Amino acid sequence: MNLKLIWQLLKKEATQIYNDHSILLALLAAPLLYFALMGSTYFNKDEENVSVGIVDLDNSHSSRAFLNKINATQKVDITHTYLDLNEAKNGLYRFDVQGLIHIPSGFENKLKAHESTPIGLILNNSKFLSSNDINKSVNLVAMDYAVESRENFFKSKEINPSLAAKKAQPIIAQIHAVYNPANNYGNFLLPALFILILHQTLLIGLSESVALDRKNNLIPFIFNDAPLSFLNYFFGKTGFYFLLYAAYTILTFFVIFPIFDLPLNNSMFTLITVSFLFFIATIFYGWFISSFFKSQARAMEVMAFTSYPVFLITGITWSFKDMPLVIQFMSNLIPLKPYFSFLKKETIMGVESNLYSNEIVHLLLLLLLGYVAVLLRFYYLKKQLLNRNVEVA
Amino acid sequence: MNWPVYHIFKREMQRLARQKSARNLYLIIPVIVFILLGLIYYKGALREVPIAVYDNDNSTLSRAYIKSLEASPSLNVTYYIASKDKLENVFVSNNVEGIFYIPKDFHNDVLKSIPTQIKIYTNSTNIVFGNLLYKSAQEVTQLLSAGVVVKNIAPLGINPDKIRGTVMPIAINTKVLANPQYNYVYYLLPGLATVLIQMILFFAASRAFNNEWKQDTYTDLFTTANGSVVTMLLGKYLAHLVFGLSLCGFLFAIVFPIFSIPIYGDIGSLLVLMLLFLTVNIALGFGISLLFKDEIIALDVAIFYNSPAFVFSGFTFPIWAMPWFNRWYAEVIPYTHFLTGFLKIYQLNTPFRFIIPELQKLSIFLCIAVIIIIIGLIINRKHIFLQPKMSTI
Numbered sequence A: 001m002n003l004k005l006i007w008q009l010l011k012k013e014a015t016q017i018y019n020d021h022s023i024l025l026a027l028l029a030a031p032l033l034y035f036a037l038m039g040s041t042y043f044n045k046d047e048e049n050v051s052v053g054i055v056d057l058d059n060s061h062s063s064r065a066f067l068n069k070i071n072a073t074q075k076v077d078i079t080h081t082y083l084d085l086n087e088a089k090n091g092l093y094r095f096d097v098q099g100l101i102h103i104p105s106g107f108e109n110k111l112k113a114h115e116s117t118p119i120g121l122i123l124n125n126s127k128f129l130s131s132n133d134i135n136k137s138v139n140l141v142a143m144d145y146a147v148e149s150r151e152n153f154f155k156s157k158e159i160n161p162s163l164a165a166k167k168a169q170p171i172i173a174q175i176h177a178v179y180n181p182a183n184n185y186g187n188f189l190l191p192a193l194f195i196l197i198l199h200q201t202l203l204i205g206l207s208e209s210v211a212l213d214r215k216n217n218l219i220p221f222i223f224n225d226a227p228l229s230f231l232n233y234f235f236g237k238t239g240f241y242f243l244l245y246a247a248y249t250i251l252t253f254f255v256i257f258p259i260f261d262l263p264l265n266n267s268m269f270t271l272i273t274v275s276f277l278f279f280i281a282t283i284f285y286g287w288f289i290s291s292f293f294k295s296q297a298r299a300m301e302v303m304a305f306t307s308y309p310v311f312l313i314t315g316i317t318w319s320f321k322d323m324p325l326v327i328q329f330m331s332n333l334i335p336l337k338p339y340f341s342f343l344k345k346e347t348i349m350g351v352e353s354n355l356y357s358n359e360i361v362h363l364l365l366l367l368l369l370g371y372v373a374v375l376l377r378f379y380y381l382k383k384q385l386l387n388r389n390v391e392v393a
Numbered sequence B: 001m002n003w004p005v006y007h008i009f010k011r012e013m014q015r016l017a018r019q020k021s022a023r024n025l026y027l028i029i030p031v032i033v034f035i036l037l038g039l040i041y042y043k044g045a046l047r048e049v050p051i052a053v054y055d056n057d058n059s060t061l062s063r064a065y066i067k068s069l070e071a072s073p074s075l076n077v078t079y080y081i082a083s084k085d086k087l088e089n090v091f092v093s094n095n096v097e098g099i100f101y102i103p104k105d106f107h108n109d110v111l112k113s114i115p116t117q118i119k120i121y122t123n124s125t126n127i128v129f130g131n132l133l134y135k136s137a138q139e140v141t142q143l144l145s146a147g148v149v150v151k152n153i154a155p156l157g158i159n160p161d162k163i164r165g166t167v168m169p170i171a172i173n174t175k176v177l178a179n180p181q182y183n184y185v186y187y188l189l190p191g192l193a194t195v196l197i198q199m200i201l202f203f204a205a206s207r208a209f210n211n212e213w214k215q216d217t218y219t220d221l222f223t224t225a226n227g228s229v230v231t232m233l234l235g236k237y238l239a240h241l242v243f244g245l246s247l248c249g250f251l252f253a254i255v256f257p258i259f260s261i262p263i264y265g266d267i268g269s270l271l272v273l274m275l276l277f278l279t280v281n282i283a284l285g286f287g288i289s290l291l292f293k294d295e296i297i298a299l300d301v302a303i304f305y306n307s308p309a310f311v312f313s314g315f316t317f318p319i320w321a322m323p324w325f326n327r328w329y330a331e332v333i334p335y336t337h338f339l340t341g342f343l344k345i346y347q348l349n350t351p352f353r354f355i356i357p358e359l360q361k362l363s364i365f366l367c368i369a370v371i372i373i374i375i376g377l378i379i380n381r382k383h384i385f386l387q388p389k390m391s392t393i
Helices: A003-019 A021-041 A061-072 A085-093 A107-112 A128-156 A161-168 A185-215 A218-225 A230-259 A268-290 A296-304 A307-313 A325-332 A336-349 A357-392 B003-018 B020-040 B060-071 B087-093 B106-111 B127-156 B160-167 B184-205 B210-214 B218-224 B229-258 B267-291 B295-306 B324-331 B334-346 B352-379 B388-392
Strands: A050-056 A076-082 A099-103 A117-124 A171-178 B049-055 B075-080 B098-102 B116-123 B170-177
Touching (some): A021 A185, A021 A296, A021 B295, A021 B324, A050 A061, A061 A076, A061 A099, A061 A107, A076 A128, A107 A117, A128 A161, A185 A230, A185 A296, A185 A307, A185 A336, A230 A268, A268 A336, A296 B020, A296 B295, A307 A336, A325 A336, A325 B020, A336 A357, A336 B087, B003 B218, B003 B229, B020 B184, B020 B229, B049 B060, B049 B127, B075 B127, B106 B116, B116 B127, B184 B267, B184 B295, B210 B267, B210 B295, B267 B334, B334 B352
Parallel strands (some): A117 B170, A171 B116, B049 B075
């Protein structure tokens, strides 16, 4: 390896980035802007006060008390009162409310007579989060009524109040949402989202630069410049990206995670080291893919469209084992997959190191795969250039 | 027919067909990405989430409880925890998403009317599993608890007709509108695919004019249009609209049927909404293209503006739970408003009048696009309004 040559190439790359506003924007402005813009979207982490409409045809003390209890829950806010179901349906259609509670007449009488009292709950399930929250809140309040009713029954049979309370709810499900105690959306999505932002901006910036080199015949020029070995070229070309994203990694885990109150449960050294491996693998992949483009704009366009697929294919929002085998196979070829799994286990769950060693081995294998792919591609381009030069001569 | 418009339309269709970039955007990316997204979620709903059980009681009642867990379609008991297992590692080492801990003396405590708690730990690093486990655990536990209560109250003397009303006084009849199957393909694929359509059209349109300058073909365009900017805009608009509508056709007529995604609403209303949505994005893209002579800058602007559209649309996380700036940003992206109208028609099957507010908002975007186009025409007038001499070269 020729360190002087690597340093020259590194400086050349830095100058190219500095002079190209688009690459500069992708590498320096976009990560920070997206951190702020997209990260802050989930700053509150969870929703509260989902708007709900009511149709209270009973309009009794009991129905109002029931609705007040629902309104007192953190997640639900009764914002609209409708006179009938038709009017309510229109409110739902206008998206004024996400759900409707319909209390039929006779609610209070049935409740007092200890008869089963049906109420209607209509949910707009076009957005799962709000629909789930309304459903959960209404059911919890109904459960409170059930416990109270059972307790009153036992008391009426001259069982002492303390025992009556115990008999009313003999088995309780005590549910603990581990690793995300509030079971909120922010803690679930933000760690992966921050990594995705870094991953995508790196891919876009690098692909633009490599495509620009190919367009301007700079890769052949570099070959001609000196008899470079592959490693000299690669370290020189991508060293700047690695250093920049190493800095972003440190920023992410030391500044961004604490700002958003995200868990960092295990060894920071392991986390940073594996993150560096991940970014090296991403650089290999990025260089390999972008070496097929000769247009900066085309490289940008294609990379911009990979964001959603590469994020979703990792199974971060879905059950990985429930995806088709071919998709699982493809996912396993992407460095984000083992890295997300590692991040979850090491940083969020804080499990013992032997439980995430498979992910590190997986990442190393992908790094090797990326290296081989880049090496072969590099020598292919070199051979192509030499052949062209022979033809010209 | 205005023939120059037809000539521009034909010229643009041919230009787009020849361009590698347009082929990527209008053909390769949607085919790959739409199908990929559908395949990721092809199972639709989560079933048989793997759970582990620690039965510290090993009694008739605890076994009955485990049988109830096994009978639940959402749960699958895949591991029985032994006393030597470290509870904190069970999630990872046994690939389970939930742990159910049945305490010692569970059965005896129930018999003695001592309330007993079943501890349930959910792996909420993924809230999709967390929410499903919460719901299923509550259902199974409450059912068993209610069964115990019924057994306890029967001997105390109660009218059999009143048992249900006493144990569960409020019966919630839930009606789920818009995706009652809780199917993730129905939920996510249409949303993701339509945001990609917005991005595709916007990106392609943002290179409609500046690419002509870059390729030195603008003079030909100007001449073909007889020097009329309106003709140029109209001809190009129609060409992009044809491509946009083809994308919609591919989505609704091919991708939706492949993944059995139903459209509940009126196709005519959907077409009106889609037409306006496509028009807005094409027009905004044209505005950017006329404003920024450098197509790479135009593309940067298009990527930066469009990339967060899905996150800000309120589809997976509600807009009202976002900080004020993000709420404002969400409002200035056309996709946010399109999505509301789209969900109203496609999932709630609302009459046309309910999407009028969204159509009005999209029309405002169209006006803004026209203003941007005019500003672009003014700023780059020297490059747009060619002198007669120039135009005849």
